[in-house]
Amino acid sequence: MFEHLPFWPARASTGAGQVDALFIFLLMLCGVVCLGIFILIVVFALRYRRRVGHEAVHIEGSNTLEFTWTVVPFCIFLCIFVWGAYIYFQERTPPPGATDVYTVAKQWMWKFQHEGGQREINQLHVPVGRDVRMIMTSQDVIHSFYVPAFRIKQDVLPGRYTTAWFHATKAGTYHLFCAEYCGTMHSGMIGDVVVMEPAQYQAWLSEGGSTLTLAVTGENLFSELGCRTCHRSDMQGRGPDLIGLYDKPVSLEDGRTVIADENYIRESIQNPSLRIPKGYKPIMPTFQGLLSDEQLNALVAYIKSLSQPQPKPTAGSSVAGAGPPPSTPQGP
């Protein structure tokens, strides 16, 4: 109901309604308590105003009252805490099977890479009714991916991935803002999230001819860089086999175990000797500074594709998808 009020932001994702519900609850709760306190202050101030024939009554305090207004707020606060944490838990836990959009932020633009290979700048096309996960990193300073209509925000850091996800519910064009101050044109680091009905989205995907999917781009890169020399699936390689690696636990040399998520894969390309799997030698050269963030994304997408049940995509079987050419030239 509130979304039709003036000054109420559009509500275009499943999460937005949950945030609004808690917000409205807090508005009412705090409104009532504030009003109560203000009325008490006004009533006391008028009723006990200083005048002839009226004297202050001296009261030390009351342990019962102190106890009450300590315990009651404490309990209410606990409830709000749990409710807020519940929403946050969902915001931070992407459902399995979400569509990945790789994002590279830089001063002062947003670059997106879709799984199908489409690339966009400052515009993000997504379909209604699908879980979309943003896998984001920054080329320079800290930025923050903020879509008010989805009520989500996530800082985007250099040197690692952070993620956010949403499930859009209403077609339309919504603001995309950078919410972390990032230098001169921080306020110009804005864009549009275009939410489309599935049919239109499919049409948009197939606009502009065919390009390689992100995973295929990654596969080509994987060969070019010579990664195949060591990472082989025939157990003969000097490096670990990467098939089925993604999202599985990996035992490390020092006895710890990590989940091979996007961050671990990325780190292992850039800084291989940091966390070496058990049984392997630190012989892999570092790729720090040699690969762009977009190339890293492609490699990560490829390695992830090796864990999918479908046959891994090859250059020939590239999906029809190819986005429209980027509206502005690709940045360095």
Added chain:
Amino acid sequence: MTTAAVPMREPENYLNKEYGIRSWLLTTDHKRIALLYLLSITFFFFVGGFFALLIRLELLTPAGDLVSADTYNKLFTMHGQVMVFFFLIPAVPAVLGNFLIPIMIGAKDLAFPRVNLLSWYIFMLGSALMLYTILNGGVDTGWTFYTPLSTEYLTTNVVAAAMAIFVVGFSSILTGLNFIVTIHRMRAPGMTWSRLPLFVWANYATSIIFVLGTPVLAISLALVGLERMFHLGIFDPRLGGDPLLFQHLFWFYSHPAVYVMILPGMGVVSEIVACFSHKRLFGYRFMALAVIAIAVLGFLVWAHHMFVAGISLYSAMIFSFFSYMVAVPSAIKVFNWTATLYRGSISYMTPMLYAFGFIGLFTMGGMTGLFVAALGIDVHVTDTYFIIAHFHYIMVGGMVMAYLGGMHFWWPKISGRMYPEGWGKLAALLIFVGFNLTFFPQFILGYMGMPRRYWQYSPEFQVLNVLSTAGASILAVGYLLPMVYFLWSMRYGKIAVDNPWGAAGLEWMTTSPPTTSNFDEIPTVTWEAYNYDELKEVPVERH
């Protein structure tokens, strides 16, 4: 603070004991040092206010048209740095605390008078560096200095600004040390801990934060400077550093610093509410415990500034939980002030108007704190105008109201003169109205999604921004008025009696203004704090 303000025939007091610039610059009298601080921070308040005015003017229109983007970024950066480090943090402790704490506990001075003077000189050194930063082209890091933007990307006076704040931190540390030792060692006979005015308790809690927190701020700023100059790789991910480490270090001090900016204000309001209700504060022991609880819990909530920064799910939950815990003692304070009014004898003098304003605005600031402590909501509103509104309700609606209330309340003691009551009430009203008009629309802007630190913005945000700017102009008039009539009253104000408000507390038992040694002989305290039942109230007509 001109000595000409004091007529020749007055009995000797701290103002007329000696004349000349030397007698001020080399003084070790805590009251004179308080006035030196007063001059310095008033200057910075208007510098910071000027920046704020330019920010509000730029935001009148959605397009960035009044100043350039870089200039705008410098304006909000320096507004924040000047207001936080050179006005809000020293405001109550260094001015009112310096002036009042020794008198309130029945001492002749602070424990280390020369260290006190040194702290002012350190403050001035930091001020000089800050002025250098401003005049040399400014700095645009945001007051938060987030890395790697501050360390690797900006070409402005980052190191000078960091040094200014690094240096000024030491004046806080020295003031904090001085207060702690003074409150422990210099209390008059009979002035037990349970008889201390809540203003002293609040400054004691603040001092603990100064001493424990400020060094961490100094470390993090020093690291920013070193990283910038020598590329050590502490925060730069390309060198194996972690940019989030800076945020942890910075907020480890800067969240407790929020309590530095509010606890002393709570102390001031406690004194005012008790006096103008002519009644002992409701729940004195709980009020004292609450300020200590806030100071301690305040150290456990820093990462609530980082819920979307990339910290783990579970650490976010822990910090959200502690943020709710620190809200409990804050709520206790509001309830106790309100309860103090019950069956009091309430007089609506200017300081009391400020105290009412403080309670109302602090309540709203605190309540919106419940919104932003809720993880799910914070994700949406953090780094938007909701946050701007929230912390301005606490720091300006809370602390500045309390500071001005305190200045009016103790002005007769400080200057020996009364301020003009009618003008005082008018200014208080203007500030209250102007403040709400400035900052309330920002809550709505924030929930709509307008990010903070935006030089240009989407047109749907304009109406509320215009309202906000209109409010800011009222606020500016409200702040200029006291400046004018305080100065006026130093020459033309009514001569103040020793206890014009009929207030309890040792500071009202000495002369207005006090002599250099505060008391002719050290008093022996045989009564509880806020013994208003033993004091005659000042009838309304005499005000």
